[in-house]
Every structure is written in structure tokens, then in C-alpha cells.
Amino acid sequence: MANMIMASSKPVMTTIVASNPKLPKIPTPKLLKPQLIPTLKSISLFTLTSLSFAPPSVGAEIEKAALFDFNLTLPIMMAQFLLLMFALDKVYFTPLGEFMDQRDAAIKEKLSGVKDTSEEVKQLEEQANAIMRAARAEISAALNKMKKETQLEVEQKLGEGRKKVEGELQEALANLENQKEETIKSLDSQISALSQDIVKKVLPL
């Protein structure tokens, strides 16, 4: 297939060359070299020496303008590509890929961890509320107890006071009664004295 295409490309090349009005001079490399060497020297000596260490197989065959020219380059490029693939894998794809995956996993863990701590926070809140309630209940119970005790005391004292007051009242009443009887008695004696006087005065002279 390659030969067919190469053969068919040749007439294309020659027609392009032939259609040009100028006299086409297809240069041979031998003509080129003397013209090129001064320009090459003035531009890059180094590249020249490094590139021409393997002498190119010059000759008339190069003019066949080979577009579909398959040669050892093909397997060499295959081998180079495979070597590049393994090298890039070792240097770039695998380490960076693992690093990125680890980072993603760590971020996911942190996110899910944050969700868990919000639940923990709710639990802690409920515990705090329960403690508060218990404390309040304790306080109110103690308060009630104290109230009851003080009330008892107060009632006790009140009772005592009342008794005292009642006693004194009774005494005062008894005193009053005595006084009343005494005054009645004294009045009685005065009444009898008076009545005797009246009788003496009224009865005949």
C-alpha cells in the first residue's frame, strides 16, 4: 500500500514542479552543500556538528519527495511512545493521581465528620437542658421544704402568742368581774345605807 501511494505521489510532485514557468532546478545535495556551509557556519556550528555526526545517506534517492516513506522511524517512535508512557506514569499520573484521590477522601471525611459533630452538639445540648431542669427541680423542692418549715414555726409562734393573749384576756376579765362584784357589793352597802336613811327621814317624825 505504501508503495502504491508513493508511486502515485510522484506524478503529483512532478506536475507541480513542471507547471512552474521558471526552469525548475531540482538541486542535488552536492550543489547545495557548498552554498549551505557558509550560512550554516554563521548560524549554528553546534547544531551542525551534533546533527551530522551520523552522516545522512545522501544521494539522488532523496529527491523522490517521499511523503509516505515508512522506515525504521516507525518502530522507534512506537518504542519512544511506550517509554514516555511508562515514564510519565511513574512521574506524573500515578503520584499526582494518588495524591488527588487522597485529598478528596480526606475532604469527604472531614465533611462527614462535621455532620456527626452537629449531632453530638445536639446531644450535649439535651444533656445540659436535663441538668438544668434537675437543678431547678431541686431548688424548688428545697424552697418548698423551707417554706413549710418556716410556716410551721410561724404557726407555732402565733399559737403561743394567742394563748398568751387569751390568758391575759381571761385574767383581765376575771379582774373586771372581781371589780364589778366589789363595786356591786360596795354599791349594795351604800344602797342599804341610803335606803335606811330615807326610811328614817320618811317615817314619822
Place this chain on the structure above:
Amino acid sequence: MNGISCSINAPNGLYDISGVEVGQHFYWQIGGFQVHAQVLITSWVVIAILLGSALIDVRNPQTIPTAGQNFFEYVLEFIRDVSKTQIGEEYGPWVPFIGTMFLFIFVSNWSGALLPWKIIQLPHGELAAPTNDINTTVALALLTSVAYFYAGLSKKGLGYFSKYIQPTPILLPINILEDFTKPLSLSFRLFGNILADELVVVVLVSLVPSVVPIPVMFLGLFTSGIQALIFATLAAAYIGESMEGHH
């Protein structure tokens, strides 16, 4: 006649292009075989760029990434997304392959368009994107073929070959033909796009003053980037297709 001097100025005249640049390669001899040295040289530069920048930026990954690390993370996520969309859940082992495919083609194409290769003169031929050579694109396409065969066979064993008669056995020749057209279309799509874009830019540069080719250069950057994405996506799609679940 100095018309053909491969100097820094663009060649003048159509026949210079056809005579000198298209299809002219810088050959080296290795063993009994020839290689296109310009392709190898530019591919080494691309590989150096890829490995160098990856080594520098990914060395100590930080939780809050630096700018370079952030860029590489973005690229990796993009590649993972492409692989996951095409291949499905088992995309993990294939990320290096798809990623290298995408990065190599992308950096090759853009290096061909952006780097000033013309500064370096070759004795014959010139430096350009390594993907403008049929050897590179066919190599990548063949690797893709091998990859999707390997994927199908490793997942389904010999039952993989049942997919050839899958909807109906009448489609068997077409299914077999697909195995040849897939790499063919992959390679020629990439090769044609990159080579044609380079040719258009060169022709425009040689015909009209310097500002006019610039929109075409931007178009070239855009399409070459898209071509890298398409190659990688199609490779992933073929792999995913051959790993597809049992019906």
C-alpha cells in the same frame, strides 16, 4: 541560482516547497535501516518538555496546589474525564495510555506551530512537528489498535472474537474491515491535518506579507489541539467499545 537556499527566510516560489520541503527528510543510518532524523530530534524535544515540566511541577504535591501543580491537576482531571466517559468504570489502568497519547500529540502539534524550529538548519529537510510524518501517526494508530485488542482480549478472553459476528454474521466482513480502517483513519486524520496546516502556513508566508498568515496560524493551533483531543478520545472509545459488557 540561489532560489532554493534553505535559509531563515521562507522559500520563495511554489516549486521550492515541492522541491525541498515536502517529503524531504534528513536521513540517518541505523544498522541497515534509514530513519527520519528530523522526526526523532523533534520528538526528543517534545519528550524532554513533557517529562521536564512534569518533574518540576509535580515533585512535592501540596494540599493547596502551586500554579504548576494546579495546571497538571487540571490536565489529569481532564484526561480522567475523557477516559471515564469513553471507557466506563474500569478506566483507571488506561489513564496513562490515553493521557500520554493526548499530551504527546498536543505538545508535538503545538511545538511544531510555536517553537522556532527554523533557527536550526539541517543539512537536508527541516525540523517541524513530529506528527507531520506518516511514521509517527501510523505508530500511534498501531499502538491504539494493539491497545484495544489487548483490552478486549484481557477482559473477555477468546470470547472477544464473538463481537465480529455480533449483530448478525452477515456483518463479519465489515467488522473485519473496521479493524483496518480504524488505525488507518486515525493515522491519516492526524497526519493530514498537521502536514496540511504546515503547508498552508508556509505557502501563505511565502506568498503574502507577514501579518496575513497569522489567523491561519491561530486556526492551526486550534485544529491541532482538537486533533490531539480527537485522537485520544477515539482511542479511548475503541478501548471502551472492545471492553463493553457482555450482551
